[in-house]
Amino acid sequence: MDRRGFIRTSSLASGYFLIPGFLKPLENLRPGEGQKNIVIIQLSGGNDWLNTIVPYKNELYYKKRPKIGLKEDKLILLEKDLAFNNSLAVLKQFYDSGEMAIVNNVGYPNPDRSHFRSMDIWHTASSSNEFLHTGWLGRYLDNDCKNSYEGIEVDNYLSLALKGKKLNGLAVKNIKQLYNELKVPYFNDIAQAAKSDVLNEDNQGYLYKTLLETSSSVDYIYEKNKIVNNTFEYPNSELGKQLKDIANFIASGISTKVYYVSMGGFDTHAAQLDRQNNLLDQYAKAVSAFIVNLKGLNKWDDTTVFTFSEFGRRVEENASAGTDHGTAGNVFLFGKNLKKKGIVNELPDLENLDDGDLKYHVDFRSIYKNILEDWLQADANKIISANVNPFKVI
């Protein structure tokens, strides 16, 4: 009998089969090398995509945005009559090399203009009249993963997107601090004591399973991470720091499939120009550093970066030189082996609007399905119930 077979039989025989997957030793020995992972960057507040990827040849754009419309000489021209906001300048290299895909008109039916509700919809991949308590990545963890650390959010608190029914992702703002907290002797004792007890399926068992899983996941990440010596310089922004943490995790070879970060401040109701440009500048520089860093680490082949926001903003500017909550917008994907590159679909239609807002053409869940099926090799239909076909970008 081989070792794996032995462990399986003996653990069944001793009644330890209820113990979570991370305690089964061989699962942890699987090398993380070549592990495909997705890095999700959430732009919170509703990014104004029309001033991010600008339809500069469309007169309506300037007509509806006399104050904040960006003039051609302040743009970086792309193909198909679209242009980058100048603040995205450092991303042009990835656009040129075919490592960036821009999808237009992404949204969902009956859009909700409330931040938190629309964010819920993006997190849970629900329809707008459906309330789910698990996130799409949480359900991916439930179906395809064994350990919390396979989904890491670089933040203090875990987003709904990473909450599953059986398994939750792990929120890690500072791995060393979290490790130290759990290494308090008393907590460690509790976790260790529970390890040898058979855990029940009731809530008491659930609490201990969560504790054990956390402590074991944190140990694993910490041990792997502490030998990483990544001296690459990132811009000194919050997103820059978070993406550097992720680069370190990837470099450490842990078998994490999903990384998640968010960046706030995009709710630009007033005096939008400077504020959004500044945010986009931070975003672009951090992402660019991340990609260049991963290339240097020889890990870029394994990574896809996905960026979204809970909604785009209204086509027409408001009286305070800002924009109000809207509907459809763009998503970005970055990667080495994209199936579709550059601008992958039709331009936003500024003429046929839905009550002043862009109509969506691509359901965001069809992009989730593409990511799940073609990048993470998961059965997307088990995770996303919406009846949409994958929109193949990767």
Place this chain on the structure above:
Amino acid sequence: MATPLGQIFHVYSRLGFGISYAKAKLLSQKTLNEIINGLIVTSSTGTYLTEIKKEDILLKKEAMDNGMTPKEYQKLIKDKLQELNISWTKKLLNTENVLLEKQTLFWHNHFACRVRHPYLMQELNNIHRKFAFSSFRDMLVEVSKSPAMLIYLNNQQNKKAHPNENFARELMELFTLGRGNYTEQDVQEVARAFTGWGFNKDDGTFEFKEKQHDAGEKTIFTRKGNFGGEDVINMLISNKQTAYFITKKMYKYYVNENVNEERVKQLADFYYQNQYNTGALIKKIFTSTWFYDAENMGCNIKSPVDYLIGLSRQFSISYSNYDVLFKLQRVLGQQLFYPPNVAGWPGGKTYIDSTTLVLRMKLPSLILNNGEVEIADKIDDPDDQKKEEVLENKKFGTTVNWGVIIEENKNLDLDKLLKVYLLKSPSQKITDKIKSDPSLGVKEMILKIVSLPEYNLA
């Protein structure tokens, strides 16, 4: 003793926020009936939230007249909502009518609503208080007429020419029948029945706008008639499924997340026969012998509010800075007046993930240990993180009178203390571990006990 201590700890973890050993001992002289009857308070001074004043309805107009920018106005609303949250939090910390708060929390979740109108949010909460223990039907009518709900579920836009189905759908899906007990046609027709239900923006009172109402014939639940909103509510109330739906939710909340179908059906019949008198249902639950079965003790997960309020009340913590409790509610996943969506907080296991569990285990030391951070002291690899921890603790600004707590519990050994503070025992290994350190005083033992995962069970 008329009532065993174990039953008092159990019942108080459900109809209140826990109870101290001393108070439990006093109460044990009474019978269960006396205890529960004493807690069903329908109306008395201090029942309602009053922090936000009625003039605030005109806040937006006033703010604009005074040249406030939209940004400043948003900030003002945010601050007011926080004040509202804190005013309820204070009531939760100090009230004697714990069951009223517990039932208000239930309705707050059942009729989840989130609009940026602090006064209107407060008024909706006061409707939940007013009808907490009386007729569910009457409350449903009031809630349906409340400006907060009319705004939240877009009924202001529900007009004859363009019906808006949002309220109609949630009324049936979330407030009364539950999914699968109505058709899409019912949704459309119910929406028509509620056209014209709106409110006066200047004084925040309900207004029936006859011109916007569709008085024509509707077909609802296969019945035909020129139904209006109240007719629909009466039809929903006369449908036993509504009694079942509410009872099941109450059973999960007060008894056990794992439902005993047979029992819920019996309770639902009782609720229905008693004209949806919620107080009668609650009394029935808490005086049933099965409520005290071992399988119903310590089986539920404390909500963040249960956890925070319970900890604070059990140790008579006084806060110098209530913002802390406002923030903790958020990071633990249940901030009052900020439900995640119209379906409310899903509750139970969804409150627990690695971050929230570790935080719940750390909080007793942070809040109760008066500026000493025992947890950080023992870090084997100290660096600047330690400073952060201490700072974090200072922000709590809490005072705990340990003298009283120690005095109250000084004659209790570890086994007794475990029964006072926990409803489910930890494993033998863990109690042995605590016992193995004979130098521990009562305070240290209590701190260890309330840091255990079991402290999160109700």
